[in-house]
Amino acid sequence: MSSTTATPFVPAEIRHGSLRRERRWALIGAYVALAVFVVFFMTPPFHMLMTSLKSSGEIADLSGNPWIVAAPTLQNYWELLTEGNYLVHFRNSVIVTACTVAISMVISVMAAFALARMKFWGSATLATGVFLTYLVPETLLFIPMFQIIGGLGLYNNLWAMVLIFPTLTVPFCTWIMIGYFASIPKELDEAALIDGASHLQMLWKIFIPVALPGILAAMIFAFTVSWAAFIYPIAFLVSSDQMVLTVGIVSDLIRADTFQWGKIMAGALMAALPPLLVYAFLMDYYIAGLTAGATKG
Amino acid sequence: MAQVTLRKVVKAYEGGVQAVKGIDLDIADHEFVVLVGPSGCGKSTTLRMIAGLEEISDGEIAIGGKVINDVPPRDRDIAMVFQNYALYPHMTVFDNMAFGLMLRKFPKDEIKRRVDNAARILDITPLLARKPKALSGGQRQRVAMGRAIVRDPKVFLFDEPLSNLDAKLRVQMRTEIKKVHQTVRTTTVYVTHDQVEAMTLADRVVVMNGGIIEQVGSPQELYHNPKTRFVAGFIGSPAMNFIPCRLENGAGALRLHLPGDIVLPVPAERTARYQGLAGREVLLGIRPEHLTEAKNLDRPHFAPMTATPEVTEPMGMETLVHFRMAGAEICGRVDPLAPAMPGQPLPMAVDMSNMHILDPQSGRVL
Numbered sequence: 001m002s003s004t005t006a007t008p009f010v011p012a013e014i015r016h017g018s019l020r021r022e023r024r025w026a027l028i029g030a031y032v033a034l035a036v037f038v039v040f041f042m043t044p045p046f047h048m049l050m051t052s053l054k055s056s057g058e059i060a061d062l063s064g065n066p067w068i069v070a071a072p073t074l075q076n077y078w079e080l081l082t083e084g085n086y087l088v089h090f091r092n093s094v095i096v097t098a099c100t101v102a103i104s105m106v107i108s109v110m111a112a113f114a115l116a117r118m119k120f121w122g123s124a125t126l127a128t129g130v131f132l133t134y135l136v137p138e139t140l141l142f143i144p145m146f147q148i149i150g151g152l153g154l155y156n157n158l159w160a161m162v163l164i165f166p167t168l169t170v171p172f173c174t175w176i177m178i179g180y181f182a183s184i185p186k187e188l189d190e191a192a193l194i195d196g197a198s199h200l201q202m203l204w205k206i207f208i209p210v211a212l213p214g215i216l217a218a219m220i221f222a223f224t225v226s227w228a229a230f231i232y233p234i235a236f237l238v239s240s241d242q243m244v245l246t247v248g249i250v251s252d253l254i255r256a257d258t259f260q261w262g263k264i265m266a267g268a269l270m271a272a273l274p275p276l277l278v279y280a281f282l283m284d285y286y287i288a289g290l291t292a293g294a295t296k297g
Numbered sequence: 298m299a300q301v302t303l304r305k306v307v308k309a310y311e312g313g314v315q316a317v318k319g320i321d322l323d324i325a326d327h328e329f330v331v332l333v334g335p336s337g338c339g340k341s342t343t344l345r346m347i348a349g350l351e352e353i354s355d356g357e358i359a360i361g362g363k364v365i366n367d368v369p370p371r372d373r374d375i376a377m378v379f380q381n382y383a384l385y386p387h388m389t390v391f392d393n394m395a396f397g398l399m400l401r402k403f404p405k406d407e408i409k410r411r412v413d414n415a416a417r418i419l420d421i422t423p424l425l426a427r428k429p430k431a432l433s434g435g436q437r438q439r440v441a442m443g444r445a446i447v448r449d450p451k452v453f454l455f456d457e458p459l460s461n462l463d464a465k466l467r468v469q470m471r472t473e474i475k476k477v478h479q480t481v482r483t484t485t486v487y488v489t490h491d492q493v494e495a496m497t498l499a500d501r502v503v504v505m506n507g508g509i510i511e512q513v514g515s516p517q518e519l520y521h522n523p524k525t526r527f528v529a530g531f532i533g534s535p536a537m538n539f540i541p542c543r544l545e546n547g548a549g550a551l552r553l554h555l556p557g558d559i560v561l562p563v564p565a566e567r568t569a570r571y572q573g574l575a576g577r578e579v580l581l582g583i584r585p586e587h588l589t590e591a592k593n594l595d596r597p598h599f600a601p602m603t604a605t606p607e608v609t610e611p612m613g614m615e616t617l618v619h620f621r622m623a624g625a626e627i628c629g630r631v632d633p634l635a636p637a638m639p640g641q642p643l644p645m646a647v648d649m650s651n652m653h654i655l656d657p658q659s660g661r662v663l
Contacts, residue, residue, distance in 0.1 A: 187383035190350050195397035195444075196371035205396075209387040 045269070052076050052266035059261050076262035077270070085240045086267055089248030092158050093227060093271070096244055100165040100226035101219055107170050108218060112177030113203050117189060127178055134171035138231045141167075149236055158242045161233060165226045172225075173218035180214030181207060216282055227275055245271045299361045299451035299484045300326050301347060306356035308342050316342045318508040319356065324501075329478050329485045333495035334505035334531070341456055343505070344488045348377050348454050361451055371400075376445035377454040380461060382437040384429040384444075390416075391425040394443045408447075415446040418480060419473070435466045439473070446481060453478075455487040459494065471497055492532050496520070504528045521651075526660035529582050529653060535617065535628045538588065540581045541657065542623075544574050553581055553654075556623035561600045564649050571654060574663060582653035582662070585617065588629030590637070591644035598650035604629065609637045618643065 046067075051059060053072045064070060080086040114120075115127045145164060146155075154160035184207065192202045208215065233247040240252055249267040253260040301324040308317040317339040324330045332340040345351040347358055349370035357364050365373050376397070384393050391412055398408045416422040419439045429437055438458060445453055458474070459467045475498055478485055489495055495502045496516040504511045504519065504527070512519060512528045523529035529537045542555045544563070551563035551571055561581070563571060593599045604627070610617040611633060618629045618637045629645060631637050654663045 185381060185383065187379040187381055188385065190348075190370075191377070191379060191383040191385075191444075192396075193350070193370045194348060194375060194377050195448075196400040198371075201400065206385055210385070 045272075048265040048269055051261055052263075052269055054262055056260070056262055076266040080263055080267055080270070084252055085243070085248060086252075088241055089243050089245045089252075090271075092243060092248075093245040096158060096161045096165065097223055097226040099162040100169060101222045103162070103166045104169040104173050104222040105215065105219060107166065108173035108177050109208065109215065110203070111170070111174045112181050113199075113207060115174070116178045116181035117207075118199070127175075130171050130178075131175045134168075134175065138168065142231060142235050145232070146235060155236060156238045156242055158237070158244075160236050161226075161229070161244065164232050164236075165229060168229070169222040169225050173222055176218045176221065177211065177214055180211045180217075184210055220278060220282055223278060224275055227271075300324060300359075301452055301484060301486065302357075302359040302362075303343070303347075304357040304359075306343070306346060306358060307354045308339070308346060308351060309354040315354075315508055317346070320505075320508075320510050322503060322510065322513065324484060324486060326484055327482045329487065329498060329500045330503060331487045331489060331495040331499035331501075332503045332505055333489055333492055334511075335490060338505040339508040340488045340490075340503075340505045344454055344456055344486060347452070347486060348375055349373050374451040375454055376448045376450040376452075377456065378438075378441045378445050378458045380457040382429070382441045382461075384437055384440055386429050388428070389425065390421065390427055390429070390432070390440050390443075393429070393440055394447050397444065397448050411447040411449070412443070415443040418446065418477060419443050434462050435470060438462065438470055442474070442477060446477065449481075449483075451484065453483050453485040453487075455485065457489055458487075459489070459491075467494075474498060493534060496532065502532075504531060506531075522662075523582075523653070524662055526580070526582070526655050526662070529655070529662065533584055535585050537582050537584050537653070538625065538627045539655070540583070540622055540625055540627065542579060542581050544571060544577055544579050544654065546575045551575060553579075553652075555581070559602050559622075561602070561647055561649055561652075563652075564598050571663065574654070578657060579663070580655040580657050582655050583647060584651065585628040585630045587648040587651045588627070589646050589648070590631040590635035591646050592632075593648075594646055598648060600647045600649055602645050602647055603642050604645050605642050606637055606639050609639055 050067060050069055053069045053074070053076075055071065055073050055075060058064060058070055111130070115123050115130070145167075149155055149160045149164070152160075152163075154163065188206060188210070189202055192206050197205065228246065229244075230246045233244050237243045237247060240248065243251060245267070249264060249271065253264045253267065301322075303320055303322040305319045305321060306317055307315060307319050309315045316337075320339075320343065322330075332343060334340050342351055346353050347360075349365070349368065353366050358366060360373060360375070385396065388396065394412045394415060395408045398411060403411075412425070413422070416425055419442060421436065421439050421443060424432060424436060424440070429440065432440065438461075441458070455474070459470050462470060471494060474487075478498075487495075487498060496519075499516055501513060502516055502519050503513045506527050512524045514522070516532075519528060519532045523532060523537075526539065530539070540555055542553045542561075545552055545554050547560075550565065551568050553561045553563060555561065591601060594601055604618070604620040604622070606618040606620050608619040610619070614633065615630050616633050616635065616637050618631055620627050620629070631643070631645070635643070637643050655661065656663055
């Protein structure tokens, strides 16, 4: 108290002047860094957009400026949507991704609930093991996976992807969910048990609603992995009608040494639209889900 | 009929650590029993075994005469209130309270009737549509109690329900809990580490220490007739004083010889009880309220002594004086108008009719 009363009166703006100046410089620094970041990451999509709006002739004309469109055209988009298999690939991607997300969620939510809450012999080791499987790269797995898929008669079959993609998504989704479930107070399931809930009812009526941000984070992850997967589809799918977007675009639009750059760019941009929308609307949940385990668990 | 019976109940963990070491307890129908003791005494573990949230390592627990050792929590017909409320955050107050009844497939109008009734008892009717995050700590605790009441179970279990509340609210909720019990009369087992809560709420208090029951009795019984040093020291605030002394025969009567040549007479009616112990080193147990300013010295059982307070704590209605005797910290309660000053000798009176004599080795009250 005595030190407070002994301090001479200083107007607020002067007293806090240095702090405000420091804050201003910090903000300027942050904006500069962000600007560099935006330029760095937005340049490729911008180049894609510019290229997609050019005719083949303009793209081939090396004398022009690659960043400016002289005669904008939607020809590439129109041809993609009306000719060829682009819409088939799009539909295949949607089917595979929807199935992958659904399967991943069912398996990982139930697995995470068991590993986080139903303590059993070896559950902690198993939880770590689940995460370790995520660290095995796809490039190591696709040869043995090829034999399995071939054995099941699913080579060049869209549904092989529905079988394979969950092996990429389930471990990490389970890991996210374990962290999220672990952050739910133990008393909540004890209260539910005493209220008369079975384990399944506890999961369905308490854990899933409470852990919804975590589940959405896991869903977004599964969606992204499945939508952007490339190695497995290119290894296992050969005919155009079975292909998903990632391989369909490069297979159909690159013929020998002929690259249809305009269509490739238009196709890639349209393919990026669903993840963009998902992230735009669910980003807050995604961040909440990824950080929940870190701060509470 | 909802007596709760514990027979030789043991809770042992891996590595042989025993949290509860074979306790026996009979709780009558409609009774409010409080398990009290310091952290790690096994009180919460005992409650959780009754609830079915912990497995029973050995022994038997029965509710309403039926052994429930292997019965899952949902079939024990109990309701529990947790320290951190454990409300379902995504449900409204109404849904929180109705959840147990919905799982048991009660008709909707019956659920509504019960929830409305419990809400009225707890004065939370205006809160029924809110979510838990929009409630204060006290309101959340009421909802948690409401969730227990609507179930109309055989037994209520409370696990330190007031520990998360501030001091004022705790006193208020204590009264609420007592009122609710007087209304619904459900057998209640209540766990707390706060002896004031135990004394004010319980029909009977169970004092636990180190996994065993030290003593079971009414609050008055525990306060006035503790059986062990632990109970004598745990019940009552400030705690009972223990002063090492020697029990002697002198001048035709028994007396206690305290360090500093203070001699206190043992009341005549207790002489026969302690005669056999003459010559032994014992502990004198005396509560602060029986160490007062010099008064009533003309009455039998009141003995004079002088103490020099090191610290005085004026509490308004009384002043606590702390002094040292034979190496022990001693606390007395004196009138706020008494001339109690640190460092100034203060004439005091000891009410020997309320003394206790303890065996310093076993800690038993003799």
